[in-house]
Amino acid sequence: MPDASQQPADFGTFDVIIVGAGSAGSVIANRLSADPRRKVLLIEAGKSDNHPWVHIPVGYLFAIGNPRLDWGFKTEAVPGLNGRSLLYPRGKVLGGCSSINGMIYMRGQRQDYDGWRDLGNPGWGWADVLPLFRRSEHHFGAADEAHGTTGELRVEQQRLKWPILDEVAKAAAEMGIPVSRDFNAGDNEGVGYFPVNQKRGIRWNARKAFLEPARRRPNLAIVTECHVRRLRLDGRRVTGVVFSRGNALFEAHAGQEVVLSAGAIGSPQILELSGIGRPDVLERIGVKLAHALPGVGENLQDHLQIRTIFSITGAHTLNDRAATLHGKAGIALQYALTQSGPMAMAPSQLGIFTRSSPAHDRANIEYHVQPLSLDAFGQPLHRTPALTVSVCNLRPTSRGSSHAAGADPLAAPAIQPNYLSTEADRRVAADSIRHARRLMAQPHLARYRPTEIKPGPGPEDDETLARLAGEIGTTIFHPVGTARMGHDGDAVVGPDLKVHGLDGLRIADCSVMPTIVSGNTHAPAVMIGEKAAENIIAAGNR
Structure with a gap:
């Protein structure tokens, strides 16, 4: 210096x-x-x-x-x-x-x-x-x-396929959330795969x-x-x-x-x-x-993302695919040959823009659904199949x-x-956890037996859910x-x-x-x- x-x-x-x-x-x-x-x-x-x-x-x-x-x-x-x-x-x-x-x-x-x-x-x-x-x-x-x-600036479709994410998208449709053909035309309400800044599987x-x-x-x-x-x-x-x-x-x-x-x-x-x-x-x-x-x-x-996590059975996620040396080698080989698969993954693949409650006149929450789970970015993946179902308040009032x-x-x-410093933001946080629970409880997902890991089942009053959101919430880097x-x-x-x-x-x-x-x-x-x-x-x- x-x-x-x-x-x-x-x-x-x-x-x-x-x-x-x-x-x-x-x-x-x-x-x-x-x-x-x-x-x-x-x-x-x-x-x-x-x-x-x-x-x-x-x-x-x-x-x-x-x-x-x-x-x-x-x-x-x-x-x-x-x-x-x-x-x-x-x-x-x-x-x-x-x-x-x-x-x-x-x-x-x-x-x-x-x-x-x-x-x-x-x-x-x-x-x-x-x-x-x-x-x-x-x-x-x-x-x-x-x-x-x-x-x-290249904008491409993602080069990967996770059947369990297609199932979550169908569950969103069961809730009445429309399929989005284009998140970027001015109205992003709906469910679909995020477009990414990649060129043939490379950032x-x-x-x-x-x-x-x-x-x-x-x-x-x-x-x-x-x-x-x-x-x-x-x-x-x-x-x-x-x-x-x-x-x-x-x-x-x-x-x-x-x-x-x-x-x-x-x-x-x-x-x-x-x-x-x-x-x-x-x-x-x-x-x-x-x-x-x-x-x-x-x-x-x-944007504070509330990272709810649900374990599942009967489907693969990155957790179990990357749990063994054989699995890791297969993932690496797929990327080396085709620049596709898990190594081409953006952090979040499936997006949902919707309303946390009928009080909102346009989409006010965004889901980032990921076929993986971990305690925090940079930490090891969990060993058993799970989904991270993150929800963020798109227009927070906290400053x-x-x-x-x-x-x-x-x-x-x-x-x-100063996350969650306003009553309005705490209400959206509570509603977001309820919304994620409803999504994962849709009949279409019943065969995968989703079980809430974070924040974990419990009372659903606003005060408790806002406190739980504060326990598992983290920045989404915006x-x-x-x-x-x-x-x-x-x-x-x-x-x-x-x-x-x-x-x-x-x-x-x-x-x-x-x-x-x-x-x-x-x-x-x-x-x-x-x-x-x-x-x-x-x-x-x-």
């Missing part, structure tokens, strides 16, 4: 500096560097993605918690989780979280984006963002109004999609293992960044602007270390105030925070998600909202993604979401990158 008194060496001047080579940052680097007149620097704190667990889809089980690929953050103790602290994975590699995530391509619901627009963010309604989703998409089907086929992350086609452009510089320590400010203008690599310290200058794409945890931390944020937080961490923005690090939202814990740029931030769009006093950026009160600085990642989307977050992050690039290009052309 560089000495505090060390003067940074000059790394050069660029038109645009992008901090973070994740889902959004990679898109921006690609789009901006397409103009050879624009000089672009992309800074990534992690290493390259040349690691087998990045590319083999089932490697997510081993990437999470791996210090080579994951920042290894933890939350503070969460009261709503009965005082538990959770692992909070974030990608520490080219491609960011797209290199360790579940590969699910999910946009959310049209009402999510229309809601952003109606909060005073013109240009962010469903009709506005749909062309941006289509622009980056290389969809497995034919091009139509909802999908594009000429973009860089297709943001690095492959957007950086690989651009990496030979002489006007794009990509540096890895470089940790941004702070932004450079000249009055109210951001003029560059200071970053370290090992014990060396550098300063890069931005002629047009800096774009923070370090994610919902990283971006607010960099702002605060630069003196931008809540005055009380900056005072607490010992950083001099440069620009007061009380919304920085606030409004954290995440948390993520702030720098001190002035040391390498120190982990203080993350407090933090958003910590630098939200808007015009009120707590908003951090405007609809153009420029930081309020500062020149030369935008934020483009999931932190800008005013409210969380009703689905997974990788596809929306790519879309936000497209939007930011469009805005930056337009600004440069004026």
